[in-house]
Amino acid sequence: MREYAGYIPHIGDEPIETRVLTFEKNGERVEVEVPLLTVEQLNKVTEKVKQASAQFLKSLSVTEIINLLDRVMEQLLDRRHPYRQKAEQVLPIVTGYDEEMVRLGLTSYFKTFRKPQLQRFLVEDLENPLLLDDFQPRPKGGLSKAVGPDVIVHVWAGNVPALPLWSLISGLLVKSGNIGKVSSAEPLFAGWFARLLVEVEPKLADCLAVVWWKGGDVERERAVFGQADVVVGYGSNASLEEMQRRLPVTTRFLPFGHKLSFGIVSRSCLDARKAWHVAHQAAFDIVRYDQQGCYSPHLFYVQTGGIVSPKEFARYVAHELNCFAKRFPRRPLSLEEMAAQASWRQREELDVLVNKEKEVLGNEAGDWTVVYEPERREFAASCLNRVVKIVAFDDISQIISEIAPYRAFLQTVGVAASPKELFEWAEWLGKAGATRVTALGHMTSPEAGWHHDGRFNLRDLVQMVDIESAAEAYAEQFAPYVD
Amino acid sequence: MGMFSGKVIVVTGASRGIGAAIARAFAREHGTVIVNYLQNQQAAEQVAAACAELGGDAWAVQADVTSESAVKQLIEQVMMETGKIDVIVNNAFAPYTFDPDERKLAWELAWEDYQAQIDGALRSTYYMCQAVIPIMKKQGGGSIVNIVTDLVARPVVPYHDYTTAKAALVGYSRNLAAELGPFGIRVNCVAPGLVYPTDASRRTKEEVKEMLIAQTPLRRIATPEDVAGPVLFLASDWSRFMTGQTLFVDGGLIMR
Numbered sequence: 001m002r003e004y005a006g007y008i009p010h011i012g013d014e015p016i017e018t019r020v021l022t023f024e025k026n027g028e029r030v031e032v033e034v035p036l037l038t039v040e041q042l043n044k045v046t047e048k049v050k051q052a053s054a055q056f057l058k059s060l061s062v063t064e065i066i067n068l069l070d071r072v073m074e075q076l077l078d079r080r081h082p083y084r085q086k087a088e089q090v091l092p093i094v095t096g097y098d099e100e101m102v103r104l105g106l107t108s109y110f111k112t113f114r115k116p117q118l119q120r121f122l123v124e125d126l127e128n129p130l131l132l133d134d135f136q137p138r139p140k141g142g143l144s145k146a147v148g149p150d151v152i153v154h155v156w157a158g159n160v161p162a163l164p165l166w167s168l169i170s171g172l173l174v175k176s177g178n179i180g181k182v183s184s185a186e187p188l189f190a191g192w193f194a195r196l197l198v199e200v201e202p203k204l205a206d207c208l209a210v211v212w213w214k215g216g217d218v219e220r221e222r223a224v225f226g227q228a229d230v231v232v233g234y235g236s237n238a239s240l241e242e243m244q245r246r247l248p249v250t251t252r253f254l255p256f257g258h259k260l261s262f263g264i265v266s267r268s269c270l271d272a273r274k275a276w277h278v279a280h281q282a283a284f285d286i287v288r289y290d291q292q293g294c295y296s297p298h299l300f301y302v303q304t305g306g307i308v309s310p311k312e313f314a315r316y317v318a319h320e321l322n323c324f325a326k327r328f329p330r331r332p333l334s335l336e337e338m339a340a341q342a343s344w345r346q347r348e349e350l351d352v353l354v355n356k357e358k359e360v361l362g363n364e365a366g367d368w369t370v371v372y373e374p375e376r377r378e379f380a381a382s383c384l385n386r387v388v389k390i391v392a393f394d395d396i397s398q399i400i401s402e403i404a405p406y407r408a409f410l411q412t413v414g415v416a417a418s419p420k421e422l423f424e425w426a427e428w429l430g431k432a433g434a435t436r437v438t439a440l441g442h443m444t445s446p447e448a449g450w451h452h453d454g455r456f457n458l459r460d461l462v463q464m465v466d467i468e469s470a471a472e473a474y475a476e477q478f479a480p481y482v483d
Numbered sequence: 484m485g486m487f488s489g490k491v492i493v494v495t496g497a498s499r500g501i502g503a504a505i506a507r508a509f510a511r512e513h514g515t516v517i518v519n520y521l522q523n524q525q526a527a528e529q530v531a532a533a534c535a536e537l538g539g540d541a542w543a544v545q546a547d548v549t550s551e552s553a554v555k556q557l558i559e560q561v562m563m564e565t566g567k568i569d570v571i572v573n574n575a576f577a578p579y580t581f582d583p584d585e586r587k588l589a590w591e592l593a594w595e596d597y598q599a600q601i602d603g604a605l606r607s608t609y610y611m612c613q614a615v616i617p618i619m620k621k622q623g624g625g626s627i628v629n630i631v632t633d634l635v636a637r638p639v640v641p642y643h644d645y646t647t648a649k650a651a652l653v654g655y656s657r658n659l660a661a662e663l664g665p666f667g668i669r670v671n672c673v674a675p676g677l678v679y680p681t682d683a684s685r686r687t688k689e690e691v692k693e694m695l696i697a698q699t700p701l702r703r704i705a706t707p708e709d710v711a712g713p714v715l716f717l718a719s720d721w722s723r724f725m726t727g728q729t730l731f732v733d734g735g736l737i738m739r
Contacts (some may be wrong), residue, residue, distance in 0.1 A: 100680070104689065277697070323696075323703035325680075 577603025
């Protein structure tokens, strides 16, 4: 099977060089042809996107843009649509994730970009979405308008299928020209989305481009970054630093680096009826995309003193992971990942010898591991791919002191607790640096309009232009109709 | 040596889903497996190839098991090749889509709907058994395993026509067990819960699956491979003093 990645506006008849990336899973093979533009071609694309979006995209009202995106999502949610079928068939091979997991994940993800969700997203970030269309009166006096950049360059990661949608849709909502560089790990979805959008509104044909180059290609990155007003980067902190070094000082950089997320379970959830349900939800958050998302949990803190002890809870989670291994099998691991997991597990098993209360649970195939720790000595990242620690705690203050050194990395906290605890704990967690508190079972599906890493998705992209009240009053003096 | 070395097993409807998993499981124990199919030759041949790879002997044979003459031919063909039949697994049933939202309501069903399921489950098993009883009697024994459903005990979703036919098959199996016991022929049933994924169950919604999982002690739904173990048990000498029984393979959803 051969698939074509990317989306390039028409820049003349000069041929575009391509590279072929090969993906294989369980004997199925996909060859993905990715476009590798020369620096000169990239410059042409950038110029074209800048011009076309200035002419057409910026002339649309934000409601018109939402309606177009809603039509695209309607098609992507229709399981009979050719692009949807292609996504269900090809993305599991490309990303390695289980077919069912991809299918269910895509549906829940696309639902967050339908019209009402996009409207909520806009109101969340801008309060008055009309700010994107026209100068609007402000409470302070005067008027303001939110102006999107001419060109946004996105450098996407490929850890979760279809991930580029968040930033690409944000870029479209602020009426910017968008150039996205896909990751070699998942090069397909962004291009399909671009083609589908252009099918829905052919006049958008030159307003966006989806390209590829090998990560760290200095020459190409310099060329493209040099023409961007804003660069949105996803990746490891090391690769983000590299990117930043190639940016002109005047270009705004919005980096989304690696994050640490975790869960907390209160003793109020640990009774005979509810404990299993909570364990089921916790296991789902672990299994979803094999913990590869920034919002995926590395560990769960479980409070002592409930009817079900933290140790029993760990065993519930272990059985749930075993069940999920059948329902949504883990993706095949690379050699490096296998080695990392083996050494992680070995270290934990050795530790059991000196720490009798500790337990390491896993199946023979090694496709999940749960480590139970009666008390925590240090907060450590998991090696991922369905490996999790369950740590007993008594009081929230213990957790807060343990996570304190990781402030810059904290993101999502999945909480199972009573309403009183939820609000108390959220207060603590927010102070410690966490930016998102959600229910267990929802950790991997942020709601529409969430504040990614605590930031505003749209507000960070735009620039506000103020007409101060003084200017308005001053102009009155010069009106031809002054009496 | 596998547990079914030298044994001949016929599995109906074995080109996909539960039937294919059962065929592979017998092959893993070195049985000679006849992979019966109706339409999908390519899939059936793939199953047979997989069986061979697992250490069994296998070949795919097309036959419409709702046709008496086709069944006779199938059994004759097997006897020609192998000279005996030790195990029959009646797994085939009439095409049915398990869609809890779009299923027909009781008052929408025509008698023909019931008839189609009765033909698919009961009539086909009847033809297979009629053809194989003389052979097993002559051999002095054999095992017949019929695949039914746990819905016969608790219709969580009332698939009237399908479940009624399967319930009839349970009754048929018990009577047959009573009649054939004196000849050393055992007849038992395996009753799986919802099995996912199969072509028939692909439209079952997540909500229904989650509801079943929450009520199932072992906390998941069955895979085709889960059904194979109990079938092999009932086909083997390990269950030599069991007949007329129904084993529920649904993670404990039904207990009786």
